[in-house]
Amino acid sequence: GNSVTQMEGPVTLSEEAFLTINCTYTATGYPSLFWYVQYPGEGLQLLLKATKADDKGSNKGFEATYRKETTSFHLEKGSVQVSDSAVYFCALRGSQGNLIFGKGTKLSVKP
Amino acid sequence: ETGVTQTPRHLVMGMTNKKSLKCEQHLGHNAMYWYKQSAKKPLELMFVYSLEERVENNSVPSRFSPECPNSSHLFLHLHTLQPEDSALYLCASSLGGSGSYNEQFFGPGTRLTVL
Numbered sequence A: 001g002n003s004v005t006q007m008e009g010p011v012t013l014s015e016e017a018f019l020t021i022n023c024t025y026t027a028t029g030y031p032s033l034f035w036y037v038q039y040p041g042e043g044l045q046l047l048l049k050a051t052k053a054d055d056k057g058s059n060k061g062f063e064a065t066y067r068k069e070t071t072s073f074h075l076e077k078g079s080v081q082v083s084d085s086a087v088y089f090c091a092l093r094g095s096q097g098n099l100i101f102g103k104g105t106k107l108s109v110k111p
Numbered sequence B: 001e002t003g004v005t006q007t008p009r010h011l012v013m014g015m016t017n018k019k020s021l022k023c024e025q026h027l028g029h030n031a032m033y034w035y036k037q038s039a040k041k042p043l044e045l046m047f048v049y050s051l052e053e054r055v056e057n058n059s060v061p062s063r064f065s066p067e068c069p070n071s072s073h074l075f076l077h078l079h080t081l082q083p084e085d086s087a088l089y090l091c092a093s094s095l096g097g098s099g100s101y102n103e104q105f106f107g108p109g110t111r112l113t114v115l
Helices: none
Strands: A003-006 A011-014 A019-021 A023-026 A033-038 A044-050 A056-059 A062-065 A075-077 A086-093 A099-101 A105-110 B004-007 B010-013 B018-025 B031-037 B044-050 B053-057 B064-070 B073-079 B087-094 B110-114
Touching (some): A003 A086, A003 A099, A011 A019, A019 A105, A023 A086, A033 A062, A044 A062, B004 B087, B010 B018, B018 B087, B031 B073, B044 B064, B053 B064
Parallel strands (some): A011 A105
Antiparallel strands (some): A003 A023, A033 A044, A044 A056, A056 A062, A086 A099, A086 A105, B004 B018, B018 B073, B031 B044, B031 B087, B064 B073, B087 B110
């Protein structure tokens, strides 16, 4: 069945450090892939998405590239800020349109 | 700013209580979802409603009972819960129903604690 595996957290970085959060998936075919972010006390918000192989999603300085060869969709940002502290969820779209999420990775950015 | 609201934000209940969670969306969407977010586990899809009809029920115990009276409101009725049901319950909505992907917008969640 479909599943998403993302790196265990928490991840703690200093401001302006480079961020990578790994995400790999198992699925039939080539599903759409997503990164959601959950800020403290809030619901999930769509951060970026990619709908086909080699697509790059980007938003707010974050990027992720859909790699079908490695079934990966790693999240990257060149210079994190304290305001990026949140929980990040990788997800794929299942065959019925539902979202299948990873466990989430908590990011803490220190000034 | 989310157009999906959930009440209450926090709920503590005993195992014999009956309570309800409420979700309301102001986005004109026609599909609504309940998810369960437990510590150290992936978000679990519980129920999907499209055009006010339930289209998916992921083997959720009967002590959870959803209700969708119209396309803007979704309830989750709770009774005889167990401590392991303690979690964050998230509501989401989307346009176009679950059969086609459109972005899901999430509410802030209800933090439920079962004593």
